[in-house]
Amino acid sequence: MLNRCVSSFVLSTVILSTSVLAVTSEQEFITSTIEQASQQSKQDKSNLFNTVKAVLNASVFINNTPVTLVGNISRYLGDDNYKFTDKTGSIIVDIDNEKWNGTKVIPGMKVLIHGDIEKGINNTLINVDYIRFKGNN
Structure with missing residues (x-):
């Protein structure tokens, strides 16, 4: 048992x-x-979202969506902010100093950027995770 x-x-x-x-x-x-x-x-x-125009026209519900763009750094705006321009428009990108790897930023510099979209009610920017240099235009 x-x-x-x-x-x-x-x-x-x-x-x-x-x-x-x-x-x-x-x-x-x-x-x-x-x-x-x-x-x-x-x-x-x-x-x-492979153009500035596509990012700017997207809805507010795309926050943190990854994006890869090719274009030019057209202007330094202060702090870590730069104006990025491609053939479809311009957008502000936030690039931390260490992401540049010591490269001097020259207006017109052609780059590939990869980051996340940060879209607010009044503004849209890209928080850049990495940047690759494509040489000058």
Whole structure:
């Protein structure tokens, strides 16, 4: 009788453990799938916003959307802010000093920037994560 109770207890424990592992694996799968979809969505949005005009015309709901633009640094505005211009328009970009890697900023300098859109009610800017130099125009 004792062996039967122990066997029943062990079997119940194994079944319960398996169920918990299955639920955990299912939750991990769902979480992973949602994260992958979110990353793909951000990547898709980044491909949509590849001009200044597209960024400026986007809705306020695109905050923190990644963007990659190619154009020129046309003017220093103070602090970490610069005027960035491409063939479709101009926008303010925020580039921390360390992102320049010691390169002297020259107006008209052609660059590729990658960052996140920060869109407010009255202004839009790009917070630059990295910058690549393409040489002068």
